[in-house]
Amino acid sequence: WLEGKNADDEAEGLWRINDKLYDLSDFASRHPGGAFWIECTRGTDITEPFESHHIEERAREMLSKFESLAGLALCWVATSTHNFFHQRDSWRMYTFNLTMMNFRNWRVSHALSHHVYANSLHDLEMSMFEPFLCWIPDRHYASKTQRWISVDTIIDRGDIKWSDLLVLTHFGEHALHHLFPTLDHGVLKHLYPELKQTMKEFDVELREINHWGHIKGQNEQLLRIKKNTLPPASTRGANILGLFSSHSPSHLIIHMSVAKALAEAGHNVTVVSMLKPTITHKDITVIVVPMKKEQELVMENQMSKNSLFSTMNRILNDMDVMIKAQAELLSDPRFLRIYETKFDLMILGYFINDFQLGVAAKLKVPVIVDWMSAPVPIIEKFTEVFPAKDQPTLHELRKNISMVFVGCHLNSEGPIRALVPAIVEIGGIQVKDKPDPLPKDIDTFLNKSKQGAVFLSLGSNIKSSSNWLPQDDILAHPNTKIFITHAGKGGITEAQYHGVPMVALPIFGDQHGNAGVMEKSGYGVALDLLTITEDSLKEAVQKVLGNENCIVMTQDRSSWIGCSLGGLLVALLALQSMPQGSEGANILGVFTSHSPSHLIIHMSIMKTLAEKGHNVTVVSSMPPKSIKHIVVPLSAEDEKILNDGMSGMVKEKPSIWNTMKSIFSSLSLLIDKQVDVLEDSRFQELYLNKGNKFDVVFVALGARFNCPVIISWSGPPMMMVNEVLGNPELSSVPQMQIAVAAGQPMNFKQRVQNFASTLGFNALNMFLTHKYNGFYKRLWGNDKSMPTFEVAKRNVSLAFCNGHAISEGPIRPNVPGIVEIGGIQIKNKPDPLPEDIKEFLDKGRHGAILFSLGSNLKGEHIQPQVIETIFKGLSSVKQQVIWKWEDTKNTPGKSANILYKKWLPQDDILAHPKIKLFITHAGKGGVAEAQYHGVPMLALPVFADQPGNADKLAESGYGLQLPLASLDLDEFKAAIKEVIENPKFADKLKVFSQLYRDRPLTAQESVVYWTEYVIRHHGAAHMQSPLVHMGFVASHNLDIYVIAVLVLYILFLINKIVWKFVWRKLCGKSNKVAQKKKVKKQ
CATH class of the missing domain: 3.40.50 (Rossmann fold)
Structure with a gap:
């Protein structure tokens, strides 16, 4: 086990604590806890044992009051020697051998394995059935190889915690024991008041069940086959609020599918809705605040017209009712209790309710928007609901939106368009990976149909005589041959996913557009519901059933969607099943x-x-x-x-x-x-x-x-x-040489x-x-x-x-055909360094500096006086310096702290813990590698994108830059000292490195997945942007602008002629009257 841990922790023969390597060889003999702990853990990560075995002085003073009595009493009980596994060598631990087991092996399996990797694959006690005698983890806890301290999973046994005999013989008071492993069990019970007070302050609870409950939970944990995705250091997952106030059941299906996916991942989800959802989960708390009866009638009337124009007209006319209903929800007592709960995130179901973003501001949480945007007139409603002076404006709240989930999949559905990273496509979120079993009557009815079956459903908004149907599961049945639908977005997606051709009867909203796209794509035909006849419906059904192209094209679309709508799971499975x-x-x-x-x-x-x-x-x-x-x-x-x-x-x-x-x-x-x-x-x-x-x-x-x-x-x-x-x-996107801090707009000069x-x-x-x-x-x-x-x-x-x-x-927005693979050259696990470089770096007591101006720029290209300045600066530092230099026989000079190499494994060197600074030409690859490994930089840019990269790294706080051509010795030395000794650069890079590494697919996995995606589909014509096939005039709508100007000009001319005519008539008549009066007067 120790050998395996040594290989996994990659500590290179040293001791890793908090992601830094230490050489404790000389310290082992002086370790107050004994040399065993140091010598036994060489080459491993000892962060958790280090932190949990070094208690504060106050705890030591408290321990001394109980030490003699507790120690003498516990020595005679074999199980009590577990106490001494965690302490320095003592004669009392040898009594453990009376149990016919070896205390040294148990020190490894218990103190160094179980306490650090409790209930994961690295926990040796799992394979030794120790949990049956000990304590059992919560069944939702992810058991993989993450190094999470055991207190994150603890469920204590409340039935034995106050009995010393039971505690000693059954290993009780386990939560406190994992917090303070070096304290005797006789002391731990006195810490419960402090533990409960601390947990109350952090809004967490101590979970307790009885002994048999633990055994039951252990078996549930071993039988669970679905991986849990709870984040590290979290026992309950995040608390997420879903505010889904749309009155459309089809909208709610999408929103609840999002909520269910998060609940299945281990998060606690609270949903507020006006409708009772059909999709549920045991970890979703639903609060239903229904509409008033008169509001219900208005909403039903809005859905009775058969065109997008008429629908929008009614919505705009009666919008006040819809907004008022969603605003009243926020003042309902059932909703107001929400503010008493602490949430980590809010997901807002978007449908003319921008003002509800104020809920996220009030809860002080980030917000994710799900579904669609809304018109502007709701600003007045926002000020009514959230009148506080310190409340941000609606414009400011919109800027707080972290991400938008959109119910589409452009690669398969189109239209191809550019999206910013914050827009995440979740088209097909409601489609199950594996259909649920159908109700017995429906399953029997479908199975006995020899010629197949037709499925008719006009969605959840249009009422009919039928009850609710499991639409996705019915469409997945092999006997379903055709789907007669209202062309709602969800239903079309499900039919395309399962490869079922359609007859569309659109009614309102986006349904006419969906039906038109479906028909033009060859996936079915569309009819008008208000003018439909028995013959026209029969003809449409026969046409779709008899058209092989319609069936084949729908199944082709299904394969496209199947390659992507399954999300990362499908991608990862594909990576594992590629041809060899x-x-x-x-x-x-x-x-x-x-x-x-x-x-x-x-x-x-x-x-x-x-x-x-x-x-x-x-x-x-x-x-x-x-x-x-x-x-x-x-x-x-x-x-x-x-x-x-x-x-x-x-x-x-x-x-x-x-x-x-x-x-x-x-x-x-x-x-x-x-x-x-x-x-x-x-x-x-x-x-x-x-x-x-x-x-x-x-x-x-x-x-x-x-x-x-x-x-x-x-x-x-x-x-x-x-x-x-x-x-x-886009003009709003800076070119490569314009340095703008992340998330900031360009100023006028830029x-x-x-x-x-x-x-x-x-x-x-x-x-x-x-x-x-x-x-x-x-x-x-x-x-x-x-x-x-x-x-x-x-x-x-x-x-x-x-x-x-x-x-x-x-x-910036990118079309799907742009795939980011930044850091593709960076290895997931660095290769071993050449022996001479490794030895040179290891002996650097003050760290080391890597100096490389890349692969294009050679030493002979640089002026001699600049080379001399660089040598003087680097030879004067106390750090070891590795200098990339092509001609190792003719070097700039000799210095004990400088190693010249013609070629360097740059990525592997930057991964070495002794590297404190990277002096670079600011090439894209080198900057990415340094950022990935968290190494601050001093940039000496030369050409191409290097000046821009240097500006950006300096602007972002990842290092400094100097001009190579006019390099000054004092400035050079001062810059080296500043970057190495000022921790702000390393701190900024640590944050960046976490962002850079946090991706759904690694760069290597992205390359494999998308390359094979192109191969599987014989190209990716369906992913091409329409702009590729449009000329300059069409892509910029110049012809439309010209026609618009001409139309306006013609209207102006007509208007001018009309007014001239009217003017002449009026003025001409008045002139004649005036002339007549003048003649009479004369």
């Missing part, structure tokens, strides 16, 4: 960029796919460290031109403009030479040889290989990628800079598009089977982008 070895897909990666840092990202993707069993072929201009592939390198002359260009940029002030200038001049070779790779005979053999078949290509060569294309992009989404996938280019940058990138994009088009014609212009360059670009299924907007920013 030669049965995997054939994948071609074409990576012609000459940047080693770009190749690291691309090869990390290919390595991940290869490890999943796919056959990977890579063509590149540089050899990577792994994977057999075709290398088409640059010539020595071209290498020299690139090196000269890099040297020139180092001497200039770093900026994106200098980089763009170099791209158009000295570094244009980077673009031009990429086409040489594609003209190489070794590459052309890949598609000329008919025996070669690829299932997917990474880069835009899908047309040549007749397979879908995935783009691997080395940074966050940019204009070049956005254009190919129809991702919107917006001006961003506008100028956008124009610059537009020019660059036009230049590159012109070049690419020329290359494309040069390579395949004579091949009539090849489409044009513009058409070929539309074959791109998706793009892997090296970013993670939630942690790194900026937050």
